[in-house]
Amino acid sequence: MQGVILVVEDEQAIAELVRAYLKRDGFGVVWASSGEQALDEMTRNPVKLVVLDIGLPGIDGFEVCRRLRARTGVPILILSARDDEVERVAGLEAGADDYVTKPFSPRELVARVKAILRRTGGASELLTDGVLSLADVQLDRAARSVSVGGAPCELTSREFELLAAFLAHPGVVLSRDRLLELVWGGPFAGGTRTVDVHVAQLRAKLGRPDLIRTVRGAGYKALAS
Ligand code: CA
Numbered sequence: 001m002q003g004v005i006l007v008v009e010d011e012q013a014i015a016e017l018v019r020a021y022l023k024r025d026g027f028g029v030v031w032a033s034s035g036e037q038a039l040d041e042m043t044r045n046p047v048k049l050v051v052l053d054i055g056l057p058g059i060d061g062f063e064v065c066r067r068l069r070a071r072t073g074v075p076i077l078i079l080s081a082r083d084d085e086v087e088r089v090a091g092l093e094a095g096a097d098d099y100v101t102k103p104f105s106p107r108e109l110v111a112r113v114k115a116i117l118r119r120t121g122g123a124s125e126l127l128t129d130g131v132l133s134l135a136d137v138q139l140d141r142a143a144r145s146v147s148v149g150g151a152p153c154e155l156t157s158r159e160f161e162l163l164a165a166f167l168a169h170p171g172v173v174l175s176r177d178r179l180l181e182l183v184w185g186g187p188f189a190g191g192t193r194t195v196d197v198h199v200a201q202l203r204a205k206l207g208r209p210d211l212i213r214t215v216r217g218a219g220y221k222a223l224a225s
Contacts, residue, residue: 046124069095
């Protein structure tokens with residue numbers, strides 16, 4: 001089992017097709033037929049990647065993408081009925097990792113899913129409004145607060161998001177490019193050096209130098225210690 005993929009698609013025939021191909025490659029599949037159901041499933045199942053249709057009943061795929069992105073680093077592959085540049089850009093701006101247009105080849109879809117997972121590290125994510133913690137560091141998303149050993153720690157919003165990214169991926173090497181995607185929403189004018197500067201500031205404020213390790217030539221990794 002390679003982990004669970006959440007397929008968000010209101011057309012059952014398409015969902016079944018995607019499910020069959022993902023299962024053949026060893027993935028588990030959870031199917032949601034609406035955006036609301038997708039968010040709900042993400043609170044119950046640790047998910048490696050979301051395949052997300054745009055045209056959905058209720059909240060649309062873009063809104064699901066934004067809501068997921070605000071709360072998790074789970075990779076998102078958008079499926080859209082329209083090969084429309086504006087829609088493609090909107091999908092990527094909403095935080096999607098890739099974009100496939102219908103009609104699509106299920107084999108290509110699975111290949112893209114695997115490529116994204118190779119690039120992003122393939123950790124499973126569970127949606128939580130609550131508290132992320134590692135060692136004695138706690139981050140409360142709802143309250144926007146951080147504590148270290150029970151004492152409050154003041155972080156800028158960028159440092160807060162950076163810490164959330166590390167706490168959501170314990171033990172996973174996050175490359176500087178991946179951190180730029182997760183925290184800055186894409187390649188940033190300041191480049192990967194910006195990541196190093198913010199990691200250094202975050203380490204200094206946390207006073208837990210071992211929590212976020214440097215992995216030579218690869219990026220950073222959060223470890224409980
Ligand atoms: Ca649809």
